[in-house]
Amino acid sequence: MRVLCVLVPHFRVAVEYQRRPHLQGQPLVIGGYPTERRPVLDRSEEASACGIHTGMSLRQAWSLCPEAVFLPADTCFYDQEFTRFLSLLDVFSPLIEAGIPGCALLSAGQTIEAGRHRVRKRSDAVSPQSVLEAVQDGMGIAVTVGIGEGRFVAQAAARLAERGCVRSVAAGEEAVFLGPLPLSLLPCSEEMQRRLQRFGLRTLAELAALPLGAVQAQFGPEGRRMWELAAGHDQQPLQPRVMAEYLSAEWHFEPAVIRSELLGLAAERRLDELLMVLERRYRETRRLTLSLTLENGDRWQRSWALQEPTHRRDVPLLLLRSTLREVHLSGPVEELRLVLSDLTGETGVQANLFSIKAQRRAGLSAMIEALTARAGRNPIKQVAPLDPRSRIPERRHILVEYRV
């Protein structure tokens, strides 16, 4: 299966450069500030030249390159841009596998076999050049495209391609292409990488030259998979992304606001609107996401996974109010966005036999008050024991006025 890989190298850095063009050319580290105990999420090529790599601590990165610009990870912005990136590819193929941010895989051939579903599509093969131009024009950032037999070959080709170029590996040339490449390209654990290097293996050709049985005996199923990839045998089908159903609503503040009460009122209003739509569709939600866009360009986001699917306002409203009361923002808010996702059909709730007792009592008490006011007396009676052991049946129990 011919697979096409579209790759934006250092995707987070690329979209940050788009948002903050003045950072171009400077060493940039994304993941947080040097004082934070977090790893480097991404870095620019200038930062890489200083020895910074993904995964190292921010403090260590700062010690290697004190003049680098450190930015906190704006996850919701990166997710939004990645979704936009994937949407540009929708016109080329119905089956797109979303990889790490900035990487997408799609079938390049006419016959598509993905996962458990076999989809036969009578259409022209995807043009890699068209894909490259569409994404570059749509995103405004340089991408690379790789095409080859299988996902691994396509991804390796995309990583080795020049920016703005397509690299194609002809069918049957996989072993020749992959041979000289380093083992670091393999999608395996760090422990596996170390073990392979301890055996003196450096390139994919050296790994592929070993007998499969010996590799599997030494490294297990993961080793077998790595051997297959190194030899260019990648039959793993694409896992198409599932378009998640969601509902969203925004509120724009003009001028921007900082008071939590106003944010709470806006969130409550939008929540009611979304829940009304949800109820009309006989759907319930399991995830609530609140995003705030600040006047200074920063973003704040919080997401909750609800314990049970719901279409009621009590739990989501409580979460929103309590969070907005305690949130500390770096500036006024100009946009509030509420998203209800992980939608599901209406579900029944298994009631707890004992927890509803108090609710029933409260309801019964209210009803008795209403009846007493109407009838002048309490008409509800209850059976009370008088002399349960009496031989005379009518002396065992008595009817008394019911009291909650």
Add this chain to the structure above:
Amino acid sequence: MNEPKPIEISSDAEGRPLSVNRRGQKLRVLGIQNEWRIDDEWWREPLARRYYLLHLAGGRLLSVFQDLNSGAWYEQRA
């Protein structure tokens, strides 16, 4: 609560129920499941009752008693 209700019963010479006239319907007594007597409150108004647990035609069980002071029959859950 569970006050005795008057009921019409025809009995034999020994005072055993033979049929029950209940809600306008006459039901034959197929058998007597159980029988017992209580005597109580001798210090007040002496109470003497003979209870019968009757198996009626149609399969129903009915608990009745005869007030031995007045001779009247009553229906009551025992």
